[in-house]
Amino acid sequence: MGRAGGFGRLEAGDPEQVGPYRTVALLGAGGMGRVYLAKSRGGRHVAVKVIRPDVAWNSQFRRRFAREVAAARAVSGVFTAPVVDADTEATPPWLATAYVPGVPLNDAVADAGPLPERSAWKLAAGLAEALEAIHRAGVVHRDLKPSNVLLAADGPRVIDFGISVTSDDASALTSTGVAVGTPAFMSPEQLTGNHPVGPATDVFALGGVLAFAMTGAGPFGEGPSHAVTYRIVHQEPRLDQVPEPLRPVVAGCLQKEPRHRLEVGELLEMLEDKAGSAADWPDDGTGWLPGPIAGLVIRRAEVPHPPTVPDPAARRAPRSPGPGPGRAADAAATTRTAPRQDRPLRGADGGNNRKPAAGSPAAGGNPGPKQAPTRTRTASATVPEPATGAVPRAADGSGWARRAVVGLGGTAVAAGAVGGLGYGGWKALKWLAGAFEGMFPDSFLADAQQHWSFTGGMDDLFVDDSSPAVSGGIVYVGAEDAGGMYRLYALDAVTGRQRWAFRTEGRTGSPVVSDGTVYVADDNTYLYALNAATGRRLWTTRLQGSMETPAPPRVVDGVLYATSTAMGAAGFFGHVYALDAHDGGLRWRFEAGSVIRSSPCVSAGTVYVGSFDHNVYALDAATGRRRWTFRTGNQVATCPVVSGGTVFAGSDDHRLYALDAATGRKRWAFSADARVGVSPAVSGGIVCAGTDNPGSLYGVDAATGRQRWKTDFSSGIASAGLTTAGGLVYLGVDGHLYAVNAGSGRRRWKFAMGKGGVNSRSTAAVAGSVAYISGYGAVYAVSEKGKGATAPAS
Known part of the structure; x- marks a missing residue:
């Protein structure tokens, strides 16, 4: 951020006023929100901490913030900053403390030693x-x-x-x-x-x-x-x-x-x-x-x-590129007051897809958080508002012709009025429409619809590090309930209604389903096998200790392959396990030199896994003996994927590697703009790979390693992995689920997830044309409008 005298400049989107305090400058920003220097009506300076709206939706984060306020109020002393004011029920919540003209210790040491x-x-x-x-x-x-x-x-x-x-x-x-x-x-x-x-x-x-x-x-x-x-x-x-x-x-x-x-x-x-x-x-x-x-x-x-x-008049919010699909959240950001929270959940088209889920803030009889008297700054630049044309959608679903409008010298030319343009004029308009789409890609998306959302009958459900799995008409996902208990939930894939729930000992990981059994691990390293229809426990075993939620296991030919990370006398090390899927008996265990965050990939009798020790390992599926090792230039946090005899794996060294599955020999390495921290997926001869900071999605030719296309996003890709199905690649970015054409990289549709957006690691599961994704506050079933089975909200 630009600094003058140690203060950050206020930017578009920063509030002009928080409660009774008028903001003056930006003091800092973090994962929970932003801190502003503000002034009271009487001229007193305060530091106001404002929680990010996407985080504030989640009741767990609200409780944590309320706890912070209560703790800060309870403390008094010469060397603490006293609380002046707070509103933990506002939207978004905020806390004001006495402003202390000072410099954070880390900044002082960095600047002056x-x-x-x-x-x-x-x-x-x-x-x-x-x-x-x-x-x-x-x-x-x-x-x-x-x-x-x-x-x-x-x-x-x-x-x-x-x-x-x-x-x-x-x-x-x-x-x-x-x-x-x-x-x-x-x-x-x-x-x-x-x-x-x-x-x-x-x-x-x-x-x-x-x-x-x-x-x-x-x-x-x-x-x-x-x-x-x-x-x-x-x-x-x-x-x-x-x-x-x-x-x-x-x-x-x-x-x-x-x-x-x-x-x-x-x-x-x-x-x-x-x-x-x-x-x-x-x-x-x-x-x-x-x-x-x-x-x-x-x-x-x-x-x-x-x-x-x-x-x-000069402060009026800039005109948006129109109320097309996917614009609901963006339009709200340009208003002078925060959006009303007592409306039903909206899909990407900004309309009411379904009635709100039971227990959600939008449900009847349960008003949402009260509105904070917060005004928002807007950008000074304006964007011409396009008209809507009547030209059919392009065959690849990119939608350039469906809403193609180009502003030229303040005059809007509608794509529907092309009768007198002639061939040359039409080509020019088509080119300009493509240019406009390049500038405003989210203005040309198909409509998305929410079939249901599941919150567990609470204000919201805290889904942390668990990606859904769908099998036999049931969606399985791990979450934390309002009482702080961790559970694996089984939900009807059509209606979203809960079938059963199983309590785990620790934070629940991502499940996998095979032959009527659902397998899931928790961060206390317990691995559970449950009857997929009833949730009845079949067996439990414990792996060697882990400090984070284990990666989802894999089941092939009656063998369950799982990974975990433990701390030993020589440091951190990762394990790959092969267990009997029927009783949990250990068949073999392999130890890597550092953390393993990767799920095992099993293909043709070989298990492939990546490690923070910079290596991709190929292990014999029957014995666990190492077949080959390929060393990259940095940590491998992604899950390898195998297609056509080639292993594809991303590394923190900014490269996507293609390795011969039998020998480990490098076939090619593609260089990205940042670390390839999102697990790749393959569709139609194209390897889709992503970077999480900054967020870019790449389409790379699987045979040659040449870039076929690239799609940039305004923030990092949140999902731990990509999912491909039906020619589309699904990923979570900045509180939205995106569906992108795997052949061209064009965005097909996006869905704005409420209550905090997509969680930090959730990977979508797709069945038919419906995508299931976890958010901080709910689990969602979403598809392109008009596709997928529509069901009542749960």
């Missing part, structure tokens, strides 16, 4: 006093890190209670097996769950923050998160660059066992003589900080003025 010893003593004392106030309120922060520490003129401030919990709740959250926090500054008990999370957890993080402040790096080094977390659990911190007088303080915080760490009271006693009390600190300058950082803080104190309010 590590803190000198004198400043480090003051920092340590201030943070210890902040933790004392936080713990006195019965709260555990759980995410103390450099970006959550502000360096101000009168000392540091601890901010952002986004994942904090009360002391009573901390152990309960740990028992779920979900590690929450920032890996480089997490404690061993957060990573392993071996001890309850408590005040000692924050003390460990304090040691890491102090080491970073004095050295510019964390005490357990840098690199991939799995490598850093391994060192946190098993190795000693590197403190040789920490000034010797402060080394006992940092080392006392970084003890592996919580009971061996310094308590906050002990820390304050050690620090008091060196740092002095807060009353001795300067209140009108930055004497405790080195000059370069003091300058940054002073510039932060020079707050900008609110933007001048232009003439109301």
Whole structure:
């Protein structure tokens, strides 16, 4: 973002006002939302945190935000930022705290280098006093890190209670097996769950923050998160660059066992003589900080003025490219107030496809969240609004002729009025229509329809890292319910009604169905076999421990192939298992050199899998013996796919590889613009591959490796993998499910998913012409309008 004096410029889409506060500048942005400098009616400056609308839809995130507000309100102290105002029920929710002119510790160190010893003593004392106030309120922060520490003129401030919990709740959250926090500054008990999370957890993080402040790096080094977390659990911190007088303080915080760490009271006693009390600190300058950082803080104190309010006519929202299919969400973004939340869920055509799902905010008797008095900035540029032509759709479904309109010098030329143009005029119009489509690709899409959505009878269903599987008229998907329980749900594929639900021990992964049995693993590494019709447990086995949800297994010829990741004495390593599909008995196990996030691909008696150790492995399906290994230039997080005797695999080295399935010899390597982190799929001799940041979808000739087409998206591809069916490739991008023509790369249709959009890893399942996809708040059944069986909403 563009910065002036340490503040970010407000952009189109940023709110002009949040509650009673008028926004002045952008202070920062993160995964949960954006933080603004704002001004009250009386002229007081505050920092307003506004939750992203797509996240705010989800009740789990709303509860988390409400917990943050409650925790922040409970804490008071010299070195924390007090809460001024909040509205957790607004749309979107927001929190206002006193504005502290300061610089995040990570930015200060990046711009001016590590803190000198004198400043480090003051920092340590201030943070210890902040933790004392936080713990006195019965709260555990759980995410103390450099970006959550502000360096101000009168000392540091601890901010952002986004994942904090009360002391009573901390152990309960740990028992779920979900590690929450920032890996480089997490404690061993957060990573392993071996001890309850408590005040000692924050003390460990304090040691890491102090080491970073004095050295510019964390005490357990840098690199991939799995490598850093391994060192946190098993190795000693590197403190040789920490000034010797402060080394006992940092080392006392970084003890592996919580009971061996310094308590906050002990820390304050050690620090008091060196740092002095807060009353001795300067209140009108930055004497405790080195000059370069003091300058940054002073510039932060020079707050900008609110933007001048232009003439109301000039502030009118720009005209959109028309209300064509897929424009509902985009049109809402250009309005001055947030969209009403009491309307039924809409599909990509902006119309009411079906009545809302039971239990959704749109259902009768359950009004949605109240509307926040939030006004939104709009872009200054305008786009001519096209008319609608009557020319038939092109054969490939691209739709260029269906709504082709070109604005020329302010005059709209409709494609339907071509009688007097002649052949040359028609060709010119066709070319211009294609150019217009290239500029506004989502304006030329077919209509999509939602057949049903499933929320489990709650406001929403938290579907995390589980992709649906469909078989025998049933959709299977894992989710977390409102009570925090993890379940595998079986839903009627036509109506969306629940058939049964099975509770798992941990976060439920992606299921697979074979011969009347559904197989699924959870992040506690339990692997379950269930009767697909009734949900009755057939058997359970446990793989070697994993810190994340396992990849979906595969079943071939009565053998179940699964992967997991574990932590050992030498670091992280991945396993591939072959199990008897009938009773779970182990046939063989293969160990890779690092994390395996890839699902196994089984073809012609060989199992193919990728690993973070940069390798693609080919294993004998009967024995697990290695047939060949191909080394790429970086991690392989994607699932290989086999077609025509060739293995296709994407790597973080920005390449898509084609390897001989029998020998592993490289046939070709295609270079993309970013890491190929989306698992590929093959359709009609074209390999479809995707990048997740920035988001691009490629069509690559399977035989030659030459690019056939490329489709760019405004944000990264969210789905972990691509799905091809019926000549289309399905993928989740920016809260939408897209169907793209696999032969040409043209977008066919898109569907705007409500309540947070597509989840971070969901891959679509397709049966007939209906696609099933998981979102943060619901599971959806979607198709192109007029195709697929229509059923009542569930």
